[in-house]
Amino acid sequence: MRELTLPGYQDVVAAAERINGFAHRTPVLTTATANKMSGAELFFKCENFQRMGAFKFRGAMNALLQFSMQQKKHGVVAFSSGNHAQGIALSAKLLGIPATIVMPQDAPASKVAATRGYGADVVLYDRYTEDREKIGQALADKHGMTLIPPYDHPHIIAGQGTAAKELFEEVGNLDALFVCLGGGGLLAGSALVARHHSPLCKIYGVEPQAGNDGQQSFRSGKIVHIETPKTIADGAQTQHLGQYTFPLIQKNVDDILTVSDAELVSCMRFFAERMKMVVEPTGCLGFAAALAHKEHLQGKSVGIIISGGNVDISRYSQLLAGRGINNDRDCI
Numbered sequence: 001m002r003e004l005t006l007p008g009y010q011d012v013v014a015a016a017e018r019i020n021g022f023a024h025r026t027p028v029l030t031t032a033t034a035n036k037m038s039g040a041e042l043f044f045k046c047e048n049f050q051r052m053g054a055f056k057f058r059g060a061m062n063a064l065l066q067f068s069m070q071q072k073k074h075g076v077v078a079f080s081s082g083n084h085a086q087g088i089a090l091s092a093k094l095l096g097i098p099a100t101i102v103m104p105q106d107a108p109a110s111k112v113a114a115t116r117g118y119g120a121d122v123v124l125y126d127r128y129t130e131d132r133e134k135i136g137q138a139l140a141d142k143h144g145m146t147l148i149p150p151y152d153h154p155h156i157i158a159g160q161g162t163a164a165k166e167l168f169e170e171v172g173n174l175d176a177l178f179v180c181l182g183g184g185g186l187l188a189g190s191a192l193v194a195r196h197h198s199p200l201c202k203i204y205g206v207e208p209q210a211g212n213d214g215q216q217s218f219r220s221g222k223i224v225h226i227e228t229p230k231t232i233a234d235g236a237q238t239q240h241l242g243q244y245t246f247p248l249i250q251k252n253v254d255d256i257l258t259v260s261d262a263e264l265v266s267c268m269r270f271f272a273e274r275m276k277m278v279v280e281p282t283g284c285l286g287f288a289a290a291l292a293h294k295e296h297l298q299g300k301s302v303g304i305i306i307s308g309g310n311v312d313i314s315r316y317s318q319l320l321a322g323r324g325i326n327n328d329r330d331c332i
């Protein structure tokens with residue numbers, strides 16, 4: 001296999017300088033109620049307040065800012081139905097780079113409209129009969145576009161790490177850090193930062209119970225592929241970790257935990273009621289795991305990354321009302 005050059009902490013530092021002035025420095029919030037519930041001192045890094053509503057803007061911007069003149073001219077292509085699509089589309093718009101996003105035909109109209117609203121071309125495909133990676137690669141080959149994957153790319157990983165960098169700069173040492181886990185871009189980048197700032201900090205990735213491929217991979221020592229999991233955490237419906245993210249996670253992360261969809265909903269409700277925040281189901285993974293494992297966190301300082309807040313508002317109210325959990329909705 002080809003030797004990969006994995007990103008390091010210095011790449012996160014460089015990414016932070018690069019995206020400074022483009023990305024928001026999001027707030028770190030605390031609440032006495034959550035501290036009481038957990039017995040720990042919790043620091044929430046609120047990437048639901050990031051531009052386009054999730055941390056994905058950081059990695060996308062970091063990647064696009066490193067394009068050559070030639071790459072800028074030919075444009076960027078990405079395949080995603082969710083936050084990566086919007087992160088790429090917004091970054092491309094800000095930098096005047098043409099963007100093409102490959103999305104499933106049955107993606108929510110609001111997401112397609114939001115992506116088009118940022119000026120991107122949307123190419124629709126049938127996710128039951130066509131392979132989005134192949135379509136993306138074919139577009140890249142045909143038009144000389146650069147394909148930017150959602151997590152398995154050194155520039156994406158370094159960019160995503162900048163959220164944790166801001167968190168550590170603001171709160172200092174932490175005893176534990178909980179990070180949502182899909183394909184591992186956010187976790188791999190955050191872990192580089194945590195290892196640098198707080199060498200003894202325990203770093204946990206958190207997945208939905210229905211899609212614990214990361215946990216299986218971490219524990220077996222090789223990348224495990226699964227079917228697209230059925231979970232309300234649509235940002236974590238990835239089927240496998242990546243060639244870059246897996247070795248970084250293996251090296252730096254202490255464990256991968258899982259939580260149920262019902263636990264995610266109760267955290268969504270907590271964020272809404274107590275902190276007046278809309279958090280998407282995937283964004284609740286970290287807090288849900290911290291509550292589930294609170295016996296190990298008594299008196300500790302704990303960082304929790306809230307990864308995003310993009311959720312269709314009628315779906316959000318359904319979930320808060322206790323409906324629409326464990327249905328047959330799959331990856332969109």
Ligand SMILES: *Cc1c(COP(=O)(O)O)cnc(C)c1O
Nearest residue numbers: 083182183184185186235307308
């Ligand atoms: C993409 C995403 C994740 C998972 O990030 P990875 O880098 O793929 O692990 C978590 N939460 C939200 C809101 C996301 O958009």
